[in-house]
Amino acid sequence: MNGRAHQLKVREVISETADAVSLIFDIPTDLTRRFAYAPGQYLTLRVPSERTGSVARCYSLSSSPYCDDRPTVTVKRTPGGYGSNWLCDNVSAGDILTVLEPAGTFVPRAWDRDLLLCAAGSGITPVISILTSALAIGRGDIALFYANRDRESIIFANRLQQLARGYPRRLTVTHWLESERGLPSARVFALWARPYRRHDVYVCGPAGFASSVAQGLGQLRIPGRAIRQENYRSLTGNPFERHTPVASEPTQVVTTAGGTVAPADVATVRVDIDGETHTLPWPRSEKLLDVLLSHDIDAPYVCRESACATCVCSVKQGRTRMLMNESLIEQELARGLTLACQTLPESDDLHIAFDQ
Numbered sequence: 001m002n003g004r005a006h007q008l009k010v011r012e013v014i015s016e017t018a019d020a021v022s023l024i025f026d027i028p029t030d031l032t033r034r035f036a037y038a039p040g041q042y043l044t045l046r047v048p049s050e051r052t053g054s055v056a057r058c059y060s061l062s063s064s065p066y067c068d069d070r071p072t073v074t075v076k077r078t079p080g081g082y083g084s085n086w087l088c089d090n091v092s093a094g095d096i097l098t099v100l101e102p103a104g105t106f107v108p109r110a111w112d113r114d115l116l117l118c119a120a121g122s123g124i125t126p127v128i129s130i131l132t133s134a135l136a137i138g139r140g141d142i143a144l145f146y147a148n149r150d151r152e153s154i155i156f157a158n159r160l161q162q163l164a165r166g167y168p169r170r171l172t173v174t175h176w177l178e179s180e181r182g183l184p185s186a187r188v189f190a191l192w193a194r195p196y197r198r199h200d201v202y203v204c205g206p207a208g209f210a211s212s213v214a215q216g217l218g219q220l221r222i223p224g225r226a227i228r229q230e231n232y233r234s235l236t237g238n239p240f241e242r243h244t245p246v247a248s249e250p251t252q253v254v255t256t257a258g259g260t261v262a263p264a265d266v267a268t269v270r271v272d273i274d275g276e277t278h279t280l281p282w283p284r285s286e287k288l289l290d291v292l293l294s295h296d297i298d299a300p301y302v303c304r305e306s307a308c309a310t311c312v313c314s315v316k317q318g319r320t321r322m323l324m325n326e327s328l329i330e331q332e333l334a335r336g337l338t339l340a341c342q343t344l345p346e347s348d349d350l351h352i353a354f355d356q
C-alpha cells in the first residue's frame, strides 16, 4: 500500500444532480497537515473491485481550503464507467475510504490576477474551488464559461448563482447548454472570451471541449504560457497496490586506457524529501521514482505516466531529462521542475528536492 494512503471517514454524501455526488471527508487531527490542499488539487480514491482488488481514481476537490471546513470531492457518473458508478452507488455517510494525500498542479500561483475559467460537465470541480478561493482571498475579476448537456446536469448551479449575486462586479458566469445551442465551437468561444484575453486561463473538461477552447484561445492569440489545463482520465496503474521494486540494472564499469575502472552508467543523486536527505546511486537507465521506491523512500506518486504531476520535484543541481511530460508547462520546466516518474540523469552529480 502506498505510504501516503490514509483511511478517511465520509462525513456526508450530497446528491448534486441526478448523476453527480459530493463526498465530504472528516480529517482526523493527526492528518490535518497531510490533507492541507490548494484549490485545483485532487484526491485519489481507492475503489474496491472483485475483479482486480481495487482501482484508483482521481477526483478534484470542489471545496475551497479558504472557505470550507472539510475537503470535498465531486464525482460524476461516467456512462459505463466502473469507479465513478461504484462511488455514486455505494458510498454513504460513515463509510471509510482509502484516499491518497492531495496532489496536482492545476493551481493558480497568484490570487490577485484576473481569471478566465472554462469548464464543461464535471470539469467544474477544480474550477469552483479556484473560483470560490479567488473571490475569497484575491482581488481580480473572474469570468466563467460553463458548458453542460442541459439545465438539469449543471453541477453547483445554485452556488454559482449565489456567488454571482454576491460578487456582481468581480464574477461573470456564462452557462452554455448543449440542449439549446449545440456544442460550443472555437469561434463562439473566441467571441465570448475576447474581453478577457489578458486573464490567466484555466480549462477543465472533456477532450472535445478542451480542444474547442484551445482553438478559440489560439484565435485570440492568447499565449500558451497563460493557459493551464486539467485532463481527466482514469489511471491505468494502481498506486494502492504494493510496489514491487524495479530491479536495478547491474552497474556497468568501463576500463579506461590508463587501466583504472570507473562506473559508467550510474550517477549520484542527493534527494531532499520529508525533511530527510538521502544520497543514492542513480543508474542512468532508471527513472528517479523507481530508484527512490526501490530504496524504500516514500516518494509521492499516483499515475507514473507523467499525467498527474504528483511526483513533481525540483532539480537543484545537475541536468536531467524526462521521457514523457503531459503535465508540466514551459514556465515550470524553466523553474527546474521535473516529474520523478519520468526523469533520468544526464550529469554525474545531482541534487533533487521534493519541495513543491
Ligand SMILES: Cc1cc2nc3c(=O)[nH]c(=O)nc-3n(C[C@H](O)[C@H](O)[C@H](O)COP(=O)(O)OP(=O)(O)OC[C@H]3O[C@@H](n4cnc5c(N)ncnc54)[C@H](O)[C@@H]3O)c2cc1C
Pocket: 042, 049, 050, 051, 052, 054, 055, 057, 058, 059, 060, 061, 074, 075, 076, 077, 078, 080, 081, 082, 083, 084, 085, 104, 122, 125, 126, 230, 231, 232, 233, 234, 235, 308
Ligand atoms: C486529475 C484528475 C481529476 C479528476 N477529477 C474528477 C472530478 O472531479 N470529477 C469526476 O467526475 N471525474 C474526475 N476525474 C476523472 C475520474 O478520475 C475517472 O476517470 C472517471 O470518474 C471515470 O472513471 P470510471 O472508472 O467511472 O470510468 P472508466 O475508467 O471509463 O471505467 C472503465 C474502466 O474500468 C475498468 N473496469 C470495469 N469494471 C471493472 C471492475 N469490476 N474492476 C476493475 N476494473 C473495472 C475497465 O477495464 C476500464 O478500464 C479526474 C481525473 C483526473 C486525472
